[in-house]
Amino acid sequence: MSNFVDYVKIHCQSGHGGAGSAHLRREKYIPKGGPDGGDGGRGGHVIMKGNAHEWTLLPLRYTRHIKAERGENGGKNQLTGADGKDIIIEVPIGTIARNEDGKILGEILHDGEEVVLMHGGKGGLGNEHFKSSTNQTPRYAQPGMPGEEGFITFELKILADVGLVGFPNAGKSTLLASVSAAKPKIADYAFTTLTPNLGIVSYRDHKSFVMADIPGIIEGAAEGKGLGHRFLRHIERNSILLFLIPADADNHYHEFEILENELRKYNPDLLHKDFIVSVSKADLLDDELKKEIAAEFPEKYKPLFFSSITGEGLPELKDAIWKRLHG
Structure with a gap:
């Protein structure tokens, strides 16, 4: 239990x-x-x-x-x-x-x-x-x-600076574990995260911010499918949202649209929050594939690429989050 x-x-x-x-x-x-x-x-x-x-x-x-x-x-x-x-x-x-x-x-x-x-x-x-x-x-x-x-x-409703939004297995728990002292459960199956996890992320000059790994969303969550509202209620209290699209997704921009649509159906005000789009598991990609994925997104949604395994792109991701929080 x-x-x-x-x-x-x-x-x-x-x-x-x-x-x-x-x-x-x-x-x-x-x-x-x-x-x-x-x-x-x-x-x-x-x-x-x-x-x-x-x-x-x-x-x-x-x-x-x-x-x-x-x-x-x-x-x-x-x-x-x-x-x-x-x-x-x-x-x-x-x-x-x-x-x-x-x-x-x-x-x-x-x-x-x-x-x-x-x-x-x-x-x-x-x-x-x-x-x-x-x-x-x-x-x-x-x-x-x-x-x-x-x-x-x-x-x-969890209070955090950054809420992670993504499908199960998008790499949210792995990201939180790699940038904070939090130890969320990590495994290769859906809904590894059944309850929210919080981690304090260290930043430059002894600064920090709080990141929340929230249960993964699925299409239909706004209607209560999967973990449904149990996931969505915690999103409401996050200052900004970080969308995670895994590098091995079939259609990266379409996956982002599904996530965005679930938030809209649950509470349209959530889309007024500031957010960052990112592509996780970037260690699976070469430069050419990154360009192809980035081209799928409109200019205002251009994603940041990072890998929680190799650390690639994590400093830039932290910089982007801090700028949105305090810019």
């Missing part, structure tokens, strides 16, 4: 507010003691909090219900009830929370960032608030307000 979980659905409930007190003072030497009921405490919130040390929603996978504490009732002597304890749900950076209607309740982009997903119910007012010239001894107080309740979906 994979340790990477990027989608969970949990039934959540914030705490009810405590009831206000309707207490009347009845002390031996105070014959006309008035209302002294305190307010009820606020119910606990349900809060989502970013944790940079978490990279998966796995800790939440088997959580079915989350319920915050209710507020305590008010007491005599104008004693306010304690607020209910908030429930903190720690999630990785890049997590989005949605309600049952699909509305986004909040998203986490920074470590320590907090978003209140469900507010606790307000505590009721005690009877001291209802004293008036015509009603010196009100014998009623407000009940606490109910908390919120419903299912919340947590969805993780």
